[in-house]
Amino acid sequence: SGEQATGTPYEPTPIETCCTIAWMALTVDALRLTGDPLAADELELSTYNAMLGAQHPSGSWWTYDTPMNGVREASHDTIVFQSRAGTPDLNCCSVNAPRGLGMLSEWAVMRGKDQVIINYLGPMTAEMQLFDGTPISIEQRSTYPMDGKIDIVLRPQVPISFELKVRIPGWVESARVTSADKQTRFVPGGQYWSITRQWKAGDSLQLQIDMPLRFEIGDNEMAGRMSVYRGPLLLAYDFLNNKSQTEEAPTLTTSRLARARVSIPTRTSGGEAIGRFPPWLLVDIPTDQGRWMRLCDFASAGSMGSKYASWLPATNLPPARPMPQTPRDGASVPTGTMLFTLRPTAALTDGSLHLEFSPSPDFEPLAL
Numbered sequence: 001s002g003e004q005a006t007g008t009p010y011e012p013t014p015i016e017t018c019c020t021i022a023w024m025a026l027t028v029d030a031l032r033l034t035g036d037p038l039a040a041d042e043l044e045l046s047t048y049n050a051m052l053g054a055q056h057p058s059g060s061w062w063t064y065d066t067p068m069n070g071v072r073e074a075s076h077d078t079i080v081f082q083s084r085a086g087t088p089d090l091n092c093c094s095v096n097a098p099r100g101l102g103m104l105s106e107w108a109v110m111r112g113k114d115q116v117i118i119n120y121l122g123p124m125t126a127e128m129q130l131f132d133g134t135p136i137s138i139e140q141r142s143t144y145p146m147d148g149k150i151d152i153v154l155r156p157q158v159p160i161s162f163e164l165k166v167r168i169p170g171w172v173e174s175a176r177v178t179s180a181d182k183q184t185r186f187v188p189g190g191q192y193w194s195i196t197r198q199w200k201a202g203d204s205l206q207l208q209i210d211m212p213l214r215f216e217i218g219d220n221e222m223a224g225r226m227s228v229y230r231g232p233l234l235l236a237y238d239f240l241n242n243k244s245q246t247e248e249a250p251t252l253t254t255s256r257l258a259r260a261r262v263s264i265p266t267r268t269s270g271g272e273a274i275g276r277f278p279p280w281l282l283v284d285i286p287t288d289q290g291r292w293m294r295l296c297d298f299a300s301a302g303s304m305g306s307k308y309a310s311w312l313p314a315t316n317l318p319p320a321r322p323m324p325q326t327p328r329d330g331a332s333v334p335t336g337t338m339l340f341t342l343r344p345t346a347a348l349t350d351g352s353l354h355l356e357f358s359p360s361p362d363f364e365p366l367a368l
């Protein structure tokens with residue numbers, strides 16, 4: 001934020017579109033270098049939320065700043081000093097932002113030695129060559145991220161053996177995978193599910209991912225607030241969707257998320273006019289005030305110029321999770337003197353922090 005790599009999701013300073021694209025480009029490199037599905041998770045979040053949230057649904061303009069709470073403005077209005085005669089709509093953000101769309105071809109499907117790695121889970125047809133030059137087509141039939149059912153069909157030009165790896169997002173507890181041999185398995189999130197076999201044209205597999213609402217607790221400037229997600233989609237309170245005249249969104253309680261009602265809107269849903277650019281997703285949640293609040297996907301919020309918020313006031317929140325910087329949470333550390341650093345957190349009001357060590361990654365009790 002603030003055109004600097006500050007690493008905090010809480011500070012309400014500008015989130016520049018150019019910075020979002022630079023972050024995504026860096027994350028693509030991290031994915032190539034490490035093969036860590038966490039990097040692909042981050043690309044998915046950035047694509048569906050920050051990047052697409054920077055583009056107006058009409059496709060006619062991009063933002064300079066896509067705030068967590070605020071309004072969206074066209075970059076050619078916000079940074080008008082970059083305007084030039086004949087190209088008033090062109091500026092650093094409007095010409096840089098479309099890279100985020102094209103970048104999908106760099107990380108959606110990747111190739112390793114004797115491997116095909118699927119990172120993107122939405123509707124897709126990909127054409128590529130395998131490690132030995134054999135052409136292959138990969139088709140994904142799905143409405144993801146609105147729904148968690150994904151059918152994957154592989155069509156190599158000739159039967160060929162290789163390892164197929166499919167990303168299971170880190171935000172799911174587990175996914176149900178039915179492979180080409182009709183065996184069903186439950187795979188924990190945050191890893192690649194893999195299978196090595198001979199593949200022929202028409203072989204398929206299916207993923208079923210549950211998509212309950214989940215929340216992230218705010219800290220520091222956003223203490224006492226939470227963000228709500230459904231799958232990879234960040235949700236936001238659009239004041240226009242709620243016909244609200246207040247300065248603040250209603251207060252949420254985490255226990256009420258289980259009672260949410262999810263719908264896929266059209267321009268007129270149930271006789272209700274939604275507008276020219278209907279959101280991808282609508283989520284109605286009961287509030288403490290005895291009424292319902294309506295959230296939509298972050299990318300659609302504020303598309304008609306209204307105020308919106310993705311950090312929402314909440315009650316009965318547990319303390320925010322401290323964010324270690326060095327070493328990272330769960331890291332293996334050497335013997336000897338070690339300096340532990342963490343990002344300052346409003347949760348540590350008493351100045352204490354519980355630090356736990358174990359000789360095993362499973363944190364089994366020490367045998368003393």
